[in-house]
Amino acid sequence: MRFSLYLHIPFCAARCSYCDFNTYAGQGTLIPHYLQALANEIHLVGEQGRRALGQTVPVHTVYFGGGTPTLLTARQFELLLSALHDAFRLTPPAEVTVEANPNTLNLSKLRALHAMGVTRLSIGAQSTLASELRLLGRRHGFPDVVRSVELARQAGFDNVNLDLIYGLPHQGLQSWQASLRGALALQPEHLSLYALSIEPGTPLHTRVQRGLTPAPDPDLAADMYEWASAELEASGYAQYEISNWARRSADDEPLAPRLACLHNLQYWRNLPYLGLGAGAHGYASGWRYSNTPSPHAYIARLRAQQPAEFPFSPAVETRAAVNSDLAIAETMMMGLRLTLEGVGDPAFRQHFGVSLGDRFRTQLAELQAQGLLSWDGARARLTPRGRLLANRAFAAFL
DSSP states (O other): OOEEEEEEEOEESSOOTTOOSSOEESOGGGHHHHHHHHHHHHHHHHHHHHHHHSSOOEEEEEEEEESOGGGSOHHHHHHHHHHHHHHSEEEEEEEEEEEEOGGGOOHHHHHHHHHHTOOEEEEEEEOSOHHHHHHHTOSOOHHHHHHHHHHHHHHTOOOEEEEEEESOTTOOHHHHHHHHHHHHTTOOSEEEEEEOOOOTTSHHHHHHHTTSSOOOOHHHHHHHHHHHHHHHHHTTEEEEETTEEEEOOTTOOSSSOTTSOHHHHHHHTTOOEEEESTTOEEEETTEEEEEOSOHHHHHHHHHHTOOOOTTOOTTEEEEEEOOHHHHHHHHHHHHTTOTTTOEEHHHHHHHHSSOHHHHSHHHHHHHHHTTSEEEOSSEEEEOHHHHHTHHHHHHTTO
16 A cells, blocks of 8 residues: 655745635744754654554655745755655655745756656646736736746646636636636646635635625536536546546546546545644544644644654644544545546445445435436446536535
């Protein structure tokens, strides 16, 4: 069994108006102390894994998320990657992704990251239109995105993802079409498209609550999603997950494009991953867990180095055992997000000792009758309509 690693870098230059992630602005002086704590956690969890598994933990994907990981210098990335190679066995060809904000990239940093073994960039473009970027509180313009992609190509990167958000207040279908087409002109290998969610506690939520900004229109967002799906299909991209598309290539597998994000596939296939860093979540050895979200508390816990057993570290704040029923429900909810692969009966039967049809006969039949699911006795997949009503389909398996 191969693991994935998620490393959380919680620092940002400024907080975006829609963001409710575990991120912190204005704490740059804390970064060196945080990275030392993160390196310590890497070594501790790696050593505990070696004792628990009887071998160095094999890892095939690494994901630096945030926050803004590219606030780090090349030297700071080198510190973390060196710790990872010391503590874990990265099985080649390992996918190593770094999330990036366009205004934090330069050619020197990109060349250094590529030389260190970073294989994939995920750039937070969010929109190609200046008015929408201002609404979202982003600190870059679309010319910065264009320049970032150009620099990434010069540095040798051949796997670049662009994130875009749709369903924004004031956003019409035409402006969404212009935004997506602007991103397509950059010929990214991968696109992630997310409907805006107005989260409590964010500045954007406050503006909507006060009537200063209109709430998103869910029906219009659905139209945007359906248009994008058709446009990307015509542009040579395969939709392999509800929100993710990868450019088709000649050597694609039937159920997952070669350029699909392997790290995220680990989540959607309900396979083990280790969360490292403040607020990071993990799933391994029958446990779901999360680290303390506060960078200050995280640093203090790693300095104290209280004993912990794999997959936990001294930073763990919450943990919950995953029993068989919960594991089955999670497998269905996450697996059905995969639009090509879905949930296959052979793998389900092998893992849980019961066939998919026997376990969920009634639910599969009802969702088929509602037009939300296709089920041929071997594989369950969401239909195009089911992708729009995915939460209704997921709820059937709880």
